[in-house]
Amino acid sequence: DQQVKQNSPSLSVQEGRISILNCDYTNSMFDYFLWYKKYPAEGPTFLISISSIKDKNEDGRFTVFLNKSAKHLSLHIVPSQPGDSAVYFCAARHTGGGNKLTFGTGTQLKVEL
Amino acid sequence: KAGVTQTPRYLIKTRGQQVTLSCSPISGHRSVSWYQQTPGQGLQFLFEYFSETQRNKGNFPGRFSGRQFSNSRSEMNVSTLELGDSALYLCASRGRAVTQYFGPGTRLTVL
Numbered sequence: 001d002q003q004v005k006q007n008s009p010s011l012s013v014q015e016g017r018i019s020i021l022n023c024d025y026t027n028s029m030f031d032y033f034l035w036y037k038k039y040p041a042e043g044p045t046f047l048i049s050i051s052s053i054k055d056k057n058e059d060g061r062f063t064v065f066l067n068k069s070a071k072h073l074s075l076h077i078v079p080s081q082p083g084d085s086a087v088y089f090c091a092a093r094h095t096g097g098g099n100k101l102t103f104g105t106g107t108q109l110k111v112e113l
Numbered sequence: 114k115a116g117v118t119q120t121p122r123y124l125i126k127t128r129g130q131q132v133t134l135s136c137s138p139i140s141g142h143r144s145v146s147w148y149q150q151t152p153g154q155g156l157q158f159l160f161e162y163f164s165e166t167q168r169n170k171g172n173f174p175g176r177f178s179g180r181q182f183s184n185s186r187s188e189m190n191v192s193t194l195e196l197g198d199s200a201l202y203l204c205a206s207r208g209r210a211v212t213q214y215f216g217p218g219t220r221l222t223v224l
Contacts, residue, residue, distance in 0.1 A: 032211045043117070043203050043215030044156075089156065098169045099146040099207055103156035 003027045004092050006104035014112055019077040021107050023090030026071065030092035034101070035064060035075045037086045044089060048075070080111045115140065117206050117216035125222045131192040134219045138185050138206030145187040146213060147179060150201040159202075162187055191221075199223045 005024045013019045023033070031052050036044035050057040050064045050073065057064050063076045077084055090104040118137045126132050138145050146161040158171040162181035179189040185206075191198055199222050205213035 034212065036215075041201070041218070041220065043205075043217050046212050046214060049211060091156075093211060099144055099161040099163075099205070099213060100158045100169050100171070101146075101148075101156075101213065102158070103148075105155050 004090060004102050004104040006090055006107050008107050010108040012110045013080050015082055016079045019080045019109055021075045021088050023073050023104050024071060025092055029095045031095040032093040033073050034091045036089045039086050082111050085109055085111050117204055117214055119204050119216040119219050123220045126194050127224050128194055130194050133188055133190050134202055136187045136204030139214055142206035142208045143185050144207040145181055146205045147189050148203045194223045196223050
């Protein structure tokens, strides 16, 4: 049962344009959502998070939007840069204060010149 | 601050053997979690430790175990290795905030 889904395995955008990565979830028992970026053979790098009581969080070029009624979140990267090319994972933390994160399957972002 | 470190980075074992992986969290972080990444199953939660106590466990067989020491360093052990245990094993540490910071991982290959 995939509780966190990233339905687009890949996304290609041009440098300078906006990248929008999407994530859907089915479990209402998540209290935080996080986005990580990952290069092959490396650990995930934290990008940005959002509490389930918020609907937007912004940090530099990265903005995360949360739509609780639709159980949907998205990561916007503006402007996209070639160095942003990586696999992006959406992760959800289970309510209860522990560490358990459930990850989506990832979206491969390619930013082209 | 130094990040999360994991040793070894690469490991090759044969079926039936056991393996121990090590993780040193970010200084001051008392919470450590372990994850397994495989092409088929993606990133999956194994277990988490806080103050030397296992707080949560994922859906893995008992062959997967772990522990945490008083200095917050953690080890995970996999006994009776199977081919399907070949994966990237990731350790993450957390302080008081929600964010978990990941190490570079240990790439385990079981032959």
